[in-house]
Amino acid sequence: MNLDDVRRRQAEIKAELKSKRADLDAGRISAKSFGDFIDSAYAESQQLESLQYRFQKAGQVMGAQEAAFGGELETKAFRGEPKPPTPMDITPVQLQALEMAANARMPFQLEIGAKGGGVEQAWMAGITTKSAVFESNISGGLSGNLPAIQTPYAVGLGYEPTRIAALLPGASMPGPSAAWLSHTANTAEAAGVAEGGTKGDIGPTITENQVKPQKIAGLVSTSLEAWQDTSAYGEAALSSWLPQELTRSLINSESAFLLTATTGSSNSYGGPTNATFNGLLMQSGTLSRAVGSDTPLDAMNKAYIDVRTGSAYAEPDLVIMHPATWGALRREKSSFGTYILDQETGPLGLTADGSPASAGPAAEPNPFSIIKQGTPAVYGSLWGVKVAATTQCPAGTAIVMSVKAGGGIFWTRLGILLQFNPWGDAEWTTNTFSWRVEERVALSVPRPSALNIVTGLPAS
Template sequence: MATLNIENVRTALAEAEKRAAAAWANADGIRAGMIKEGVDLQEEENFNKISEAFKVYDQAKEEAAQLGSKLGELAAIEQMYRAPGAGGGLPQGATPGGDRARQRLGHRFTSSEQYQRLHRDGVFSGGEAMGVQIIGRGFDRPIEVMSRDEIGALLEAGRFGATTITGGGATSAGPFIQNDLMPGFIAYLRETPRVAQVVGQGTTDSDVVEYVTQSAVTNAAAETAEDTQASEATYAYATNTTNVKEITHFVPITLRAMANAGQLRGVIENELVIDVLDRLDSEVAAGNGSGQNFTGITATSGIGTFALGAYTRLDAIHRAITTVRTAAGVRLESDYIGMHPNDWQKVRLEKDSNGNYLMGPAGMAGDKQVWGVPVIASSVFTEGTIVAGNFNRGATLWLREGLSVNAGLDGNDFTKRRISLLAAMRAAFVAHRPTAFCTVTSF
């Protein structure tokens, strides 16, 4: 049995990549030949021929991805032994870019001029009634805890904040009063947002985003004899718009908790901020387009779709990938497959007739992927419906404003001596290339 080391894995990776490149050239050549002949790529016989050719490529690509993951693990282990105890870098939760970038989000709120002014003016030491009355007027402006550019960088890099903390009640400071034994809280864990990270990103300074799509193409390119009129091609374009939507929510907090900067930072970082990003993620994936909701990817008109039917789950996923590859006006490679965790479990636990797992043994290391395409297993996707597609080029999230936090009174806050903290961000989203996605239903 060969020794598992970096050189062996690197050699195997190079060979797998070579096989993948050859398989891609063959499959893409078949597809290009059909396009040149003008045949319908979605016709069953042509579709299956392309699909089978790309399966060879996908298998080689998946093998290369697993070897690449193994190579990274071995390199990390080697580095650890080369530099034991090496430290340095930024504090936990910090990002490059100066003092503000090093601050936690809650600290940005508690270190803001508006919050510090409350302490200087003795609001928290002058009695709850006075504090509620003064803070209830609201700040002169919302406190921006994440700028638009920072949210964009955060989504692009996939660095989301910590999971949330909760207490026993929404309106009481009781959860923040700890006994000696155990400081902190038992966390109610939320999912890490994923889908908003992988779609295309942009910014806008308007409340309406206008974009132009190419709606139809007539390719008239053909060999032409000398002194003969060329064929005329036609390209149709359409102007589309999508509106900026606002994602908001608030939490009531007692003045006593408001005065405790440490606990206030926890509420802002781990509840207000994360919950807004959670909602953004679910809307990008599956917003129903009703009222102020985004029209998410799976609810977009014109995406490819078919039912599982008699296909195996693995074959159905590959068929969805091929549908995107052969869709007119797109012909893109899927960069992600999105599915509910329960659906991923169905895929991962499938066995052959001998009881062996089709996706490899349970102890096999590596990221979630099928046919070499990474899988996003998240509850933002509807159970029973999976989606494959090119998320980066098929959809775009435009950020209008960063994430800000404001304070004020709501309802009977005054009589209960509490303040409401409101978090808000504004953005627009659209899956502007619907055929860059394909869903499989009844999964």
């Protein structure tokens, strides 16, 4: 979309508003329909005004640049312009602050400002400079000089938007670990007793369980030059963009731990090893079901019944599977060639992955052109149970679980902690800035039989 498109669409909205008003006056549409149109038109107009402002600002910058461009520009770069600063340009206030920092053995930073009034020398007469680089000849990069003109947009690294922790109940871990008691068996059950008879003891078996937090952490660094040169790049300013990307990496790893981590030294799913807890797919004592000769939909139905009739005696309330597997189940057809699940959703209500039908292309991309992590992950339902799709669950495998019966609890000992340090040993010697992010979390499955791992489902 360019500026002409924006103006054209603004004119169309005005015409549509006039037409809708006429329809309302003539009784062809209701007041509610007219109000809904007004709300929609207002929202779109706000977006168009924002786009128009951006296009106009960009045009002003490029217009000024192109007007000044004529091959090589005969600039007066050394006539009255600032001269290079020297240590003698330190102000008394800066000098005093530097002395105080040295006495206190504290890190300190100051920037010596440039002074105006440069004097032109004879050798300067032949020096010319070029116009800033145009979009048709963009050069530079983070390893060299950055472009002088840059859009305020940036594209972040894509990560799986479904956050597993958001699907589970959360609990705070007030100490170095969390423990709980489980009643796992009885030696006898309550029974009928004759008058005056001896009552039997059920002899409960009580076990103690414990889970310890797992630290998940990472670093990201940038040079002083990249920090400074991107400061006016809007979304692409590394000082604010990099810590966001680092935090997104942490959340992505967190979900991998919750699904496939193992306390052992090897992992059949390729997930984290030597963790302090086992992920949902690596729990011992869970139920399991292979598709075998059943159809995939029949196998899933039986997996639900397994949870209901097993020792958990629970109704499943969540299914986690790969989007490709969920898509394959949604494409299951009857002998007549019709989509089976379409009968549940109604005519034309069956979407590819269960997400709501698209209302059309977006007016503008999301910030950083990403789908935010923690975006609602439930895509429809299967046999009355909500389905969450994530690419971090192996294709062909589904987790049928009853969260309410103890299928999983997400523990937090230390929430996401983001720290910044420009004064570390390596940062000081290499002139870089560094961020650190970390958290200490854990997963417990109080009742493993509330989980049923289904394998052999379609993987594509």
